[in-house]
Amino acid sequence: MAIEVKEFLPITQRHEELGLSDETVLQMYYHLLLSRRLDERCWVLQRQGRVPFHISGIAHEGIGVGAAYALRKGFDIVHPYYRDLALAIALGMKPVEFMLALYGKKGDPHSAARQMPSHFSLRYLNIISGSSPVATQVPQAAGIALAEVLKQKLRPQLEAAGFRVSREMRVVLTSMGEGSTSEGDFHEALNWAGIYKLPFVVLVHNNQYAISVPVWKQMAVKRVADRAAAYGIHGAVCDGGNVLEVYQVVKEAVGRARAGEGTTLIEAVTYRWTPHSSDDDDRTYRTREEVEQGKLRDPLPRLRDYLYRRSLLTQRLEDELEERVRAEVDEAQRLAEEAPYPAPEEALAPVFATEDRSGWWGE
Amino acid sequence: MPEKTLIEAIREAIDEEMARDPRVFVVGEDVGPRGGVFRATTGLWQKYGEWRVIDSPLAELSIVAIGIGAALNGFRPICEIQFADFIHPAFNQIVNEAARFFYRSGGVYNVPMVIRSPYGGGISGGLYHSQSVEAFFAHVPGLKVVIPSNPYDAKGLLKAAIRDPNPVLFFEPKKGYRLIKGEVPDGDYIVPIGPAKVTREGSDLTVFAYGMMHYYALQAAEMVAKEGIDVEVVDLRTLAPVDKETILNSVKKTGKALIVYEDNLTLGYGAEVAAILAEEGFEYLDGPVMRLGGPDVPGVPFSPPMQDFFMPNPQKIAEAIRRLARY
Ligand SMILES: Cc1ncc(C[n+]2csc(CCOP(=O)(O)OP(=O)(O)O)c2C)c(N)n1
Ligand SMILES: [Mg+2]
Numbered sequence: 001m002a003i004e005v006k007e008f009l010p011i012t013q014r015h016e017e018l019g020l021s022d023e024t025v026l027q028m029y030y031h032l033l034l035s036r037r038l039d040e041r042c043w044v045l046q047r048q049g050r051v052p053f054h055i056s057g058i059a060h061e062g063i064g065v066g067a068a069y070a071l072r073k074g075f076d077i078v079h080p081y082y083r084d085l086a087l088a089i090a091l092g093m094k095p096v097e098f099m100l101a102l103y104g105k106k107g108d109p110h111s112a113a114r115q116m117p118s119h120f121s122l123r124y125l126n127i128i129s130g131s132s133p134v135a136t137q138v139p140q141a142a143g144i145a146l147a148e149v150l151k152q153k154l155r156p157q158l159e160a161a162g163f164r165v166s167r168e169m170r171v172v173l174t175s176m177g178e179g180s181t182s183e184g185d186f187h188e189a190l191n192w193a194g195i196y197k198l199p200f201v202v203l204v205h206n207n208q209y210a211i212s213v214p215v216w217k218q219m220a221v222k223r224v225a226d227r228a229a230a231y232g233i234h235g236a237v238c239d240g241g242n243v244l245e246v247y248q249v250v251k252e253a254v255g256r257a258r259a260g261e262g263t264t265l266i267e268a269v270t271y272r273w274t275p276h277s278s279d280d281d282d283r284t285y286r287t288r289e290e291v292e293q294g295k296l297r298d299p300l301p302r303l304r305d306y307l308y309r310r311s312l313l314t315q316r317l318e319d320e321l322e323e324r325v326r327a328e329v330d331e332a333q334r335l336a337e338e339a340p341y342p343a344p345e346e347a348l349a350p351v352f353a354t355e356d357r358s359g360w361w362g363e
Numbered sequence: 364m365p366e367k368t369l370i371e372a373i374r375e376a377i378d379e380e381m382a383r384d385p386r387v388f389v390v391g392e393d394v395g396p397r398g399g400v401f402r403a404t405t406g407l408w409q410k411y412g413e414w415r416v417i418d419s420p421l422a423e424l425s426i427v428a429i430g431i432g433a434a435l436n437g438f439r440p441i442c443e444i445q446f447a448d449f450i451h452p453a454f455n456q457i458v459n460e461a462a463r464f465f466y467r468s469g470g471v472y473n474v475p476m477v478i479r480s481p482y483g484g485g486i487s488g489g490l491y492h493s494q495s496v497e498a499f500f501a502h503v504p505g506l507k508v509v510i511p512s513n514p515y516d517a518k519g520l521l522k523a524a525i526r527d528p529n530p531v532l533f534f535e536p537k538k539g540y541r542l543i544k545g546e547v548p549d550g551d552y553i554v555p556i557g558p559a560k561v562t563r564e565g566s567d568l569t570v571f572a573y574g575m576m577h578y579y580a581l582q583a584a585e586m587v588a589k590e591g592i593d594v595e596v597v598d599l600r601t602l603a604p605v606d607k608e609t610i611l612n613s614v615k616k617t618g619k620a621l622i623v624y625e626d627n628l629t630l631g632y633g634a635e636v637a638a639i640l641a642e643e644g645f646e647y648l649d650g651p652v653m654r655l656g657g658p659d660v661p662g663v664p665f666s667p668p669m670q671d672f673f674m675p676n677p678q679k680i681a682e683a684i685r686r687l688a689r690y
Binding site for chain 2: 114142352360
């Protein structure tokens with residue numbers, strides 16, 4: 001069951017029919033490429049012993065980029081997980097912001113160099129800080145979404161007290177792996193989502209494995225999305241290697257959420273062909289043949305193929321983009337290497353807040 | 364000043380804060396039309412409506428997680444966990460999440476929320492309606508842990524907790540809900556989170572306590588006063604962050620310390636107070652630092668004689684005071 005794809009699957013959607021301009025779909029390609037090359041560089045740096053750890057978003061970029069473009073950037077709120085490098089990049093994270101975290105250097109905007117890398121957190125992009133215990137973000141994201149409902153319900157009181165409530169609800173998108181859906185947090189979150197018709201998108205990256213445990217030891221149902229029925233929410237499946245399909249499905253879910261029609265559980269199917277993290281050896285639990293076959297899902301060549309077929313990409317433009325991306329990654333690496341470490345005593349603070357800065361108010 | 368019970372003071376604090384700030388809302392099991400199983404939210408659903416007094420599904424981890432999310436998005440949730448015994452499913456969300464958000468985001472995301480929960484034994488609650496859970500949480504940097512012992516403090520501290528930009532655990536001694544009465548001003552006032560309070564001045568020894576045990580400690584102090592033992596009583600009130608100064612100053616004066624708590628003795632909150640005194644108050648001490656707590660068994664038994672055997676009470680505290688005074 002792990003591999004359902006036997007051959008290269010061309011993208012069949014047409015971007016203009018999804019409301020995407022030529023420019024936008026090329027921009028999606030650029031974000032996909034930037035995430036991939038940045039990620040590959042992180043692996044190299046880890047293998048060279050220059051950074052302690054990397055957990056990769058390779059094979060997940062189609063999901064992240066597709067989802068990011070379906071959101072209203074800077075308005076909607078995301079509570080992602082560690083495979084969401086491409087989501088963060090497509091929302092506007094700069095490569096250096098990732099590299100500083102990778103090196104644990106001063107200036108890491110995600111966690112001030114406290115957390116392991118890939119724990120994305122950028123207030124200015126509405127990316128909420130996540131932790132390592134899986135699925136904890138899901139009920140929290142439901143709470144963020146519930147607050148959006150409360151704002152609309154309590155608008156008169158809130159505005160009378162000086163809190164500006166946006167005309168429309170912000171949609172909250174959270175993501176996790178298929179293994180993480182076994183946690184109770186996932187269940188409780190979806191239960192709330194159904195009861196309160198939350199403006200919420202729950203995006204499950206089904207990469208077939210939770211470290212070494214395959215999906216069929218994780219659940220008896222065939223599709224993660226089947227579970228939606230049990231919570232009275234919408235369910236949808238998409239091909240995570242097809243960025244346009246992800247975009248389409250997430251866009252529909254976001255539209256429903258904003259319109260007050262509730263939550264969608266989306267399963268985006270992919271295959272992780274890298275080890276779980278730089279500490280994992282995936283040869284202990286799967287064959288190389290399977291891994292090679294999994295690469296057929298790779299979102300990058302599939303979008304590239306599409307763009308060539310649609311005459312939006314030429315060899316020359318592709319080379320230019322590769323060159324531009326390489327320069328950006330080089331520069332990010334250089335800046336991170338040159339950045340100082342935090343002073344050791346910076347470990348002591350801040351434990352408690354002295355002022356409140358919570359909340360998204362206004363437009 | 365009007366006299367009110369502990370539970371009335373708590374309800375009044377919630378009501379006044381909800382009136383004062385439309386971001387404040389209550390979420391928990393049976394908090395709505397029923398007004399909570401202990402009636403801490405009586406009348407609030409009727410007054411503020413279903414969007415500010417939310418009857419949650421029966422699911423503790425998400426009562427807390429929903430609160431975290433709502434707090435991140437600008438609200439001031441008061442999450443009620445019906446009994447402290449049922450807070451354990453939410454342990455991960457409290458300890459890994461609420462407590463660590465601010466630190467792990469480098470000071471970017473603060474979580475202004477309150478988790479209220481009745482705790483403690485002596486009410487025929489058996490193993491699962493009697494627990495004291497404060498030590499688990501007082502251990503965790505990033506959490507504030509508050510336990511009031513009287514209605515005045517309960518109202519003022521709960522208001523402070525609701526306005527605090529950090530997660531605050533507010534544990535209420537449920538045996539005292541209707542038993543403990545005291546003068547509570549109408550209207551707004553704050554008791555700051557942090558300072559402990561000397562509630563009875565004395566010179567022979569200090570009893571440190573909180574919650575129901577503080578109520579009993581005052582009674583015990585009166586009992587032994589007739590025997591000529593002059594006891595100082597300190598209400599710790601805020602367990603985290605701990606008020607070392609008040610603890611040390613009191614023992615500097617009295618030279619002896621007894622810590623009383625109804626949690627299991629070993630590694631309970633008293634261990635920390637004892638450690639503070641051993642480390643920083645060694646030269647003040649004229650006797651061993653003593654603890655009186657519940658026995659190290661997995662719960663408070665239901666059967667009345669066994670329950671009484673488990674629970675510290677004024678007589679047991681008085682006996683411990685006599686032993687320490689003789690030293
Ligand atoms: C609560 C918890 N248990 C165990 C782990 C260790 N762990 C980290 S990732 C992982 C597998 C997650 O698999 P999945 O949810 O499918 O996400 P993927 O890594 O495949 O994207 C495990 C077991 C953890 N981080 N948190
Ligand atoms: Mg997985």
